Amino acid sequence: MKKLMILNALVIFGMLxxxxxxxxxxxxxxxxxxxxxxxxxxxTLKWKVSGANLDLKVSAPTTGWVAVGFPPSNTALMEQGxxxxxxxxxNGVVAIEDDYVNIPHFHQxxxxxxxxxxxxxxxxxxxxxxTEIGFTIPLNSGDAYDVPLATGVTTTVLLAHALDGTTDFVxxxxxxxxxxxxxx
Numbered sequence: 762m763k764k765l766m767i768l769n770a771l772v773i774f775g776m777l778x779x780x781x782x783x784x785x786x787x788x789x790x791x792x793x794x795x796x797x798x799x800x801x802x803x804x805t806l807k808w809k810v811s812g813a814n815l816d817l818k819v820s821a822p823t824t825g826w827v828a829v830g831f832p833p834s835n836t837a838l839m840e841q842g843x844x845x846x847x848x849x850x851x852n853g854v855v856a857i858e859d860d861y862v863n864i865p866h867f868h869q870x871x872x873x874x875x876x877x878x879x880x881x882x883x884x885x886x887x888x889x890x891x892t893e894i895g896f897t898i899p900l901n902s903g904d905a906y907d908v909p910l911a912t913g914v915t916t917t918v919l920l921a922h923a924l925d926g927t928t929d930f931v932x933x934x935x936x937x938x939x940x941x942x943x944x945x
Contacts, residue, residue, distance in 0.1 A: 797942065820894075831844045843862035857880055918939065920940065922936050
């Protein structure tokens with residue numbers, strides 16, 4: 762009987778360990794089509810390096826906007842210099858903007874600041890109360906309003922989403938978090 766109790770405890774511990782490391786708490790795993798992925802605060806980030814580019818997908822349980830940011834000093838803060846990509850889907854049409862945080866917690870499009878929109882392959886879907894945007898960015902665009910990224914380096918990524926129905930690029934987030942990923 763004692764051996765059975767110990768065995769059950771080990772099985773339960775192992776299941777909890779697998780759930781904790783596999784997602785939902787910051788663990789990474791390889792997802793569909795070679796994407797790595799991590800989920801935190803119910804926001805899922807998927808990424809894959811493709812040559813000199815980074816393919817990204819971000820999804821969250823909202824019908825509002827979702828966003829991903831790359832701060833310049835690898836902190837968990839949306840500080841000046843953060844490269845922010847924010848998007849939403851409205852009536853089946855995706856809107857994604859390449860932004861730059863020019864003062865803490867305030868961002869403008871790279872284009873409005875004299876830079877370039879370096880986001881390509883823009884896609885988006887909305888289903889069952891969740892929004893997912895997908896896009897490609899260069900690892901190093903050369904744009905003064907983008908943060909250069911490198912493979913083999915641990916990078917802090919900011920994730921956020923707005924309340925349901927928020928379809929603009931300025932309304933404050935409802936949920937935010939940060940994760941650490943290694944681009945490979």
